[in-house]
Amino acid sequence: MSNPSGSKSPYLLLSALLVSEALFVTGYGLQLMLLPIRGGMEGFSAVDLGLLGSSYYLGFVAGCLLTPVLLSRVGHTRTFAALVSITAAVSICYPMLAQPQFWALLRFITGICLAGLYLIIESWINDRATSSTRGTMISIYVALNYIATAVGQMMITLYDASSFMLFSVASIVISSAVVPLALSQSPAPQPPSLVRLRPLHLFKLSPAGTTAIFLTGMAIGALWSLGPVFALSKTGDLASAAQFMSAVVIGGALAQWPLGKLSDHFDRRHVLIGITLAATVASVTVALLPQLSGGWLIFAALFGATVLPSYAVASAHVFDVADRSEYVQVSGGLLLLYGVGSAMGPMLAAVAIQWFGLAALAAFVAVVQLAIVTFVVVRMRLNKLQVVTDKQAFDMTTAAPVVPAGFGAPSSGERFDARADD
CATH class of the missing domain: 1.20.1250.20 (MFS general substrate transporter like domains)
Structure with a gap:
């Protein structure tokens, strides 16, 4: 251009x-x-x-x-x-x-x-x-x-x-x-083309990746919506609650790139399973702790480092099995799936909190992470590994839950990953 x-x-x-x-x-x-x-x-x-x-x-x-x-x-x-x-x-x-x-x-x-x-x-x-x-x-x-x-x-x-x-x-x-x-004098770009979004087509293309993105939306949507109140109940004061939530964000920011690069060298589903298992442990620990103090800010960062990057790895996995001509459609469809999951998550977590108290928020996040692990493991057992060519290298465009349409042409490479129907 x-x-x-x-x-x-x-x-x-x-x-x-x-x-x-x-x-x-x-x-x-x-x-x-x-x-x-x-x-x-x-x-x-x-x-x-x-x-x-x-x-x-x-x-x-x-x-x-x-x-x-x-x-x-x-x-x-x-x-x-x-x-x-x-x-x-x-x-x-x-x-x-x-x-x-x-x-x-x-x-x-x-x-x-x-x-x-x-x-x-x-x-x-x-x-x-x-x-x-x-x-x-x-x-x-x-x-x-x-x-x-x-x-x-x-x-x-x-x-x-x-x-x-x-x-x-x-x-x-x-x-x-x-x-x-x-x-600014910077000229504006041309308006983007309207794209037909087909979530069901995405699921057929990669059941593991799309399901993981939907469930990740549920967890992160609940975290952003109810996390401040949860942090306040655990820390006891507003300043500490703000520090806790900021530590979660910073942890997620620092983990995006290394975990993404790790998924370039290993099966992305294995990396996703590892991240979500770690997030499950972190969520359960936070739920069981009676109170969080300043010393737990590092743990809050680890919590963010395991929960927030899941979208990036799952999104990259979907792009691995998508045709290059479908990239814009895939980007919009994944964002739509994430948004629907994020809309459902806060209400489901709120019902759990209503029944069991504020600690149920972290427990809800843990349950969702376990659901991701379970589904991905089942898909892996149903499909044999095979070599996928034109492997997309990890791009920071998938690091945020707002995936830009048309960002980043994937680079070619070869590694073991899922077959095209996963």
């Missing part, structure tokens, strides 16, 4: 976009930490909090389907500005009416906006990247996402969570995200 801006560095062209992304994710990270805690203060039940998480992910799925239509009509920059503005406005509406159904509606709208913003950012990066810069660009993007999320979570200690101030701070930071991109 030719560079539409002449000889300018692609990193320079993307700098404004990445600054905008970092500001947005920082504000949203604060909101992500604040809402479950404030909801608990307002008397929301565990089911109410689970409803908020499920509503967000339902909106996320809707956003994946609606955003390409907006892009085709008004382009990337205007759509980005509109979605940021809507998210900022929604962020300040929560304390106006502390009612679960109202908050669920706001979370649904936020989910639509977040899906659209991720699609815009990732398609923009893809448009500017070349085969020699794509890996570095995506690495920077994913790292910024995790760092900004952790910073936003820690901002909850700035003011009392029962006040209006933290919602105002989140809204201000989110709204400021539109400024760098609006003032």
Whole structure:
């Protein structure tokens, strides 16, 4: 692809976009930490909090389907500005009416906006990247996402969570995200093509990979939606809870690349089984601990390092058996499956919490991880190993649960892996 801006560095062209992304994710990270805690203060039940998480992910799925239509009509920059503005406005509406159904509606709208913003950012990066810069660009993007999320979570200690101030701070930071991109001279990419998504086709293509992604969505959706309240119950104070959740995020960020590279050299299903077994042990341990203290931040990081990277490895496994002509369709389908799982997870975990207490959240994550292990092992027993050519090397594009359409052409290679129908 030719560079539409002449000889300018692609990193320079993307700098404004990445600054905008970092500001947005920082504000949203604060909101992500604040809402479950404030909801608990307002008397929301565990089911109410689970409803908020499920509503967000339902909106996320809707956003994946609606955003390409907006892009085709008004382009990337205007759509980005509109979605940021809507998210900022929604962020300040929560304390106006502390009612679960109202908050669920706001979370649904936020989910639509977040899906659209991720699609815009990732398609923009893809448009500017070349085969020699794509890996570095995506690495920077994913790292910024995790760092900004952790910073936003820690901002909850700035003011009392029962006040209006933290919602105002989140809204201000989110709204400021539109400024760098609006003032940038970087040309916008062409709108993406509309793609037909076929989840059932993906399941036939790779039952193990697609099921693992669906179940991973359930676990991670429950963790993001109810984790702050769980951490607060285990640590005893807001600052420690924020540190715990930030440690989970940082652990996941640090583990993405090495685990992905490990899956390039060994059967990805073996790596996935190892990750999910470790996540099961970590989840059970967290559930059984009566209290978490500062010394357990390392353990929180290990928890994140085992739970969060599963999507990347499972996604890479699906791409291994997909035809190159299907990559865009596969990316969208996997994101849709992840979103549906993430919508179901918070509600199921909330019901478990309602019955057994907050420790049931970690137990729920453990059960889901065991389900992944069981299904993958069964699939491996049903299928003999064979050599797969045109093996896709691990790419940081699969490191986040928002898989960009068309990112990264796989490199060729040869190794033992599953047959094409798994």
